[in-house]
Amino acid sequence: MTEIVRLENVSKEYALGEHRVHALKNVSFSVDAGVVLAIAGPSGSGKSTLLNLIGLIDVATSGRVVVDGHDISGRTPDELAEMRRRTIGFIFQTFNLFPVLTAKENVEFPLLQRHALTKQERSRRASVALEAVGLTAVARHRPNQLSGGQRQRVAIARALACGPKIVLADEPTANLDHKTGEGILELMKEINRKLHTTFVFSTHDQKVLDFADHYVGMEDGELRFLGLRKDNQWLISDDRRRADRRKGDRRRTVRSADEAPGVRAPEQ
Numbered sequence: 001m002t003e004i005v006r007l008e009n010v011s012k013e014y015a016l017g018e019h020r021v022h023a024l025k026n027v028s029f030s031v032d033a034g035v036v037l038a039i040a041g042p043s044g045s046g047k048s049t050l051l052n053l054i055g056l057i058d059v060a061t062s063g064r065v066v067v068d069g070h071d072i073s074g075r076t077p078d079e080l081a082e083m084r085r086r087t088i089g090f091i092f093q094t095f096n097l098f099p100v101l102t103a104k105e106n107v108e109f110p111l112l113q114r115h116a117l118t119k120q121e122r123s124r125r126a127s128v129a130l131e132a133v134g135l136t137a138v139a140r141h142r143p144n145q146l147s148g149g150q151r152q153r154v155a156i157a158r159a160l161a162c163g164p165k166i167v168l169a170d171e172p173t174a175n176l177d178h179k180t181g182e183g184i185l186e187l188m189k190e191i192n193r194k195l196h197t198t199f200v201f202s203t204h205d206q207k208v209l210d211f212a213d214h215y216v217g218m219e220d221g222e223l224r225f226l227g228l229r230k231d232n233q234w235l236i237s238d239d240r241r242r243a244d245r246r247k248g249d250r251r252r253t254v255r256s257a258d259e260a261p262g263v264r265a266p267e268q
């Protein structure tokens with residue numbers, strides 16, 4: 001499998017008044033192309049920070065981030081934006097759709113930056129993406145004429161329209177009821193199987209973890225667990241070589257990182 005993302009000893013600090021917040025501390029792992037990866041952990045553990053670094057929205061304070069074979073350190077904002085356009089689709093918790101545009105126009109919007117595309121080609125791509133998420137019938141609706149689940153599907157279509165290698169989703173189900181949220185994750189899995197797009201989503205909800213086949217567990221800015229789901233069971237390697245002994249935790253099985261292919265701890 002090809003590696004699509006690699007983080008090496010990545011730290012991220014934010015200045016907050018006189019204090020410095022250590023949002024990520026020395027995080028290292030790599031992700032193979034074509035997996036569905038969940039980044040899980042409690043509020044404030046660094047999930048969004050991690051997604052923003054992988055999504056080239058933000059840069060690390062130290063360490064190396066490699067996305068699709070490109071080391072992104074020292075790149076200018078313009079270079080990052082160009083790489084992001086070519087490689088990344090982003091889905092936000094709050095959908096971030098333009099209220100005055102129809103569903104289809106929202107999907108077409110990022111394609112406007114692709115100057116090589118004709119109007120017809122933009123329209124065709126938007127239609128294909130809307131069809132992939134089952135929204136052809138409401139293509140002309142504006143966001144306020146759509147349900148929450150439909151809005152999130154428009155956001156997925158918009159992310160897919162550019163043909164990204166990686167789709168990143170920050171808590172994509174947080175604003176949806178449980179059933180609708182499951183439908184959204186099911187849809188991502190289906191697209192993953194069909195198009196082999198790599199999906200990385202963050203969540204603090206244990207229940208939605210099982211929609212992923214790999215798992216990165218964050219706590220307090222540190223990577224704590226790497227996991228692989230096999231035969232409906234999670235094989236978890238504790239990055240600190242400490243078993244997770246919380247009572248009733250079904251992620252107790254501890255294996256070496258070698259048994260969690262797809263997402264790996266880097267070779268030391």
Ligand SMILES: Nc1ncnc2c1ncn2[C@@H]1O[C@H](COP(=O)(O)OP(=O)(O)OP(=O)(O)O)[C@@H](O)[C@H]1O
Nearest residue numbers: 014016021023042043044045046047048049050204
């Ligand atoms: N722009 C910022 N300036 C200062 N501190 C920040 C900034 N962004 C994030 N942080 C801090 O970094 C830490 C990690 O934040 P992050 O948003 O990555 O957490 P999270 O796991 O996504 O949490 P949540 O589940 O609540 O979304 C937190 O302590 C947060 O307060």
Ligand SMILES: [Mg+2]
Nearest residue numbers: 047048049170
């Ligand atoms: Mg967050």
